[in-house]
Amino acid sequence: MRILNICAYTWEIGGPARIIFDHTTEALKMGHEVDILSPMTPGDEIYDVPTGARVIPCIRTTPVSRFYREFSVGLLGYLRKHIQEYDIVHIHGIWHFGSLAPFLVRNRVPKVITIHGLLDEWAVNHHKWKKDLVTLLYQKSILAKADLIQINNADEEKNVIDYLGFRPKNLVTIPNGIRMDEYQNLPPRGSFRQQFGIPEEKRLVLFMGRMNIKKGLDLLLPAFADYLRENDEAILILAGPEDGYLAETTKFIAENGLAESIKYVGMLTDTTKLSVLADADLFVLPSYSEGFSIAVLEALASGVPALVSDRVGFGEYIRKYEAAYLTPLTVDGVTEGLSIMLENDSTRAAYAKRGREMVAQNFDITQVAKKMLAAYSSVLRS
The missing domain is CATH 3.40.50.2000 (Glycogen Phosphorylase B;)
Known part of the structure; x- marks a missing residue:
């Protein structure tokens, strides 16, 4: 299986980068291939990369990225050329350009979205006007189109249901893990x-x-x-x-x-x-x-x-x-x-x-990563 993660894969981003690192390490052990497409600002420090994985840095395009997080012409260009080479595209987070870009390119690759807590009441109300605008333009439709939405817990399940107004069939609960x-x-x-x-x-x-x-x-x-x-x-x-x-x-x-x-x-x-x-x-x-x-x-x-x-x-x-x-x-x-x-x-x-x-x-990562890979496989079978 060829897996593409989309996330700002930097030390500054914190938890999501560590989560990708650990899941990637386990996926590589099981014979899968993993790339990480990372929108970045010059000077950002790339997070540690597991041996055998590949990070593809894409420069954030200013001044747009100052207002629209992680906007990158390079990221979109990479997807146009290469998205069909992957079996799964795993999008980390919402509200940012990296979550939209895979849906702007014509492709049939299954897409997984991990919410990472970003539909929590506090998170939604932070810079609320921007999120209201993104919701109006595309965010709800993207979640509805995703082949799989990964959440961590019952709170996130409620947040997704409240946001969409219904419980999507493609919702799966898989917690994060550590080594x-x-x-x-x-x-x-x-x-x-x-x-x-x-x-x-x-x-x-x-x-x-x-x-x-x-x-x-x-x-x-x-x-x-x-x-x-x-x-x-x-x-x-x-x-x-x-x-x-x-x-x-x-x-x-x-x-x-x-x-x-x-x-x-x-x-x-x-x-x-x-x-x-x-x-x-x-x-x-x-x-x-x-x-x-x-x-x-x-x-x-x-x-x-x-x-x-x-x-x-x-x-x-x-x-x-x-x-x-x-x-x-x-x-x-x-x-x-x-x-x-x-x-x-x-x-x-x-x-x-x-x-x-x-x-x-x-929360041992070995067991958690197996659950995530099994979820990928279920999407591919369906």
């Missing part, structure tokens, strides 16, 4: 603290994700400041690429004199990311909207207790397993969660144990 074996042997505890000068007596609270308001930073920052008024034996590490909220974050830290208690370390990769997971006492993500948070899965797989919202993409699993502390989306709620989790070692240990069990039993 559990990557998180079994972490670096020695203390290496991240030593590298960044963090005292051993400070409890390390880790936020790992794009610096975007949808991640709940407007709740986490004041909540952590409130917690410090009662107990200053903690430090918050903010790890992730800038995505619109770094200036507000920096301003908050300066205005509240928290430069020693809240540190932004940028995006962490490879060994450094594993070392911060090894050293973290608590992972936090009070997000308003996630398709399916790979960062939360990574933390839980690493045995890090977590404080998250139920909007991270698999809230029903977290409730079933009591795998993480679920916080309400308020400053007071996050503050209370920080107090409960940071001041009770046995509570954190119990959450960590249940969280790792949840990931191992439900």
